[in-house]
Amino acid sequence: MTGRRTVVRHAPGKLFIAGEYAVLEPGHPAILVAVDRQISVTVSAAEGADAVIDSDLCPGETHLGRGDGGLTGLGADDERQARAGLTHVVSAIDVIEALLAERELTVPPLHLSIRSGLHHDGTKIGLGSSGAVTVAVVDAVAxxxxIDLSPDARFRLAMLATARxxxxxxxxxxxxxxxxxxxAYQAPDRTAVLDMARRSGIAETLRAPWPGFGLRRLPPPRRLVLEVGWTGRPASSTSLAGRLGAGDWRGSPSQRNFLARSDECVGASIRALGQGDDDELLRRIRDARRMLADLDGEAHLGIFTPELTALCDTAESFGGAAKPSGAGGGDCGIALLDAGAEKEIAQLREGWGAAGVLPLPVHVQPAKPTQGSAS
Structure with a gap:
């Protein structure tokens, strides 16, 4: 191991286009895009602790020591670690440490500097900051x-860190x-993957097939532009998803119906992208909005806030298609419109502003090189 050079890695945020909630079940597809805002992680040598973390989202430094259960805060930093939202960072480091331990190697003392472009004045805006920081930390620490990670290994290590x-x-x-x-993405069976890691170790789990997991690249729409609006309200995807799974939803006829509708909608959207059929894609995004509204009406999750409803209605009034992106309850919504309709796009942004929705200057991050992609 080198252990003394400085390493910088970046990871972009994301937006869901379709398939929210259904994708929580292994093997059910969703469509996502990466965005051109990112998390940056710089790793260098640390002194006085096994890990030192400084983040622009939390003043000062957090000092961590390594115990039998992994990294924990030292003294007052134990509480600070949780308060600063560093649990994903720590879990990512712990997974890399477990991988190295299988090779009879250790992680040297680390100083991590984390900078986020996925927040607005310190508030998350629903672009997947937890996921991006996990990927960036896994990549940078490795x-x-x-350790030179393929994209597939980077994803799998980040998934193990998150699933824990x-x-x-x-x-x-x-x-x-x-x-x-x-x-297009299908989630693995996280329980099976975690069991595999416990039984067989990290390295073997990286090589083994993961039940349910699937990923394929998609072409972008031909003539549509993606507009993004922020409601100004942060939301917890984990909390909303947890509320859905807490009752009698799992395995119910209502869940089976929702999954079937979502799979059909996402599948048709994938075909529309592949065929360059923008009109069909717009129809399917409107279908996705209706499915989320039906789910909200049945499960009372609070997916649609007044701001998200206004975001969608405004976009449709200008010929676009729009929906919440992700679990809803706040965060962001997306709209797809004719890229040549400059007047309508300007009016959309004005309408969003009048409804308390902040238009975000966010664009799709181009796809990364294909080497190591999953199929």
Whole structure:
């Protein structure tokens, strides 16, 4: 291991285009894009602690020590670690440490500097900051320790780090951060993957097939532009998804119906992208909005806030298609419109502003090189 050079890695955020909630179930597809805002992680040598983390989202430094259960805060930094939202960072480091331990190697003392472009004045805006920081930390720490990760290995390590904390998380944000561009994604069975890691170790789990997992690149729409609006309200995807799974939803006729509708909608959207049929894609995005509205009406999750409803209605009034992006309850919404309709796009942004929705200057991050992509 090198252990003494400085390593910098970046990971973009994401937006869901279609397939939210259904993608939580292994093997059910969703469409996501990576965005041109990112998390940056710089790793260098640390002194006085096993890991030192400084983040622009939390003043000062957090000092961590390594114990039997992995990294924990030292003294007052134990509470600070949780308060600063560093659990995903710590889990990512722990996964790399476990991989190295299987090779009878250790992680040297680390100083991590984290900078986020996925927040607005310190508030998350629903672009997958937790997923992006997990991917960036996995990539940076592995590189600092002399490990060159393929995109597939980077995703799998980030998925293991995430599933340890939140096994209900689909990992779609991780996949978008790793591969970039437009992707179709199916989540693995996280329980099976975690069991595999416990039984067989990290290295073997990286090589083994993962039940349910699928990923393919998609072409972008031919003549449509993606507009993004932020409601100004942060939302917890984990909390909303947890509320859906807490009742009698799983395995119910309502869930089976929703999954079937979502799979059909996402599948048709994938075909529309492949065929360059923008009109069909717009119809399917409107279908996706209706499905989320039906789910909201049945499960009372609070997916649609007044701002998200206004975001969607305004876009449709100008000939576009729009929906919440992700779990809803706040965060962002997306709209697709004719890229040549400059007047309508300007009016859309004005309408959003009047409804309390902030138009975000966000674009799709181009796809990364194809080497190591999953199929």
């Amino acid at each position: 590189a600092y320790c002399g 904390l939140a096994p209900q998380s689909s990992g779609g944000d991780l996949a978008a951060s790793v591969w970039g561009g437009w992707i």
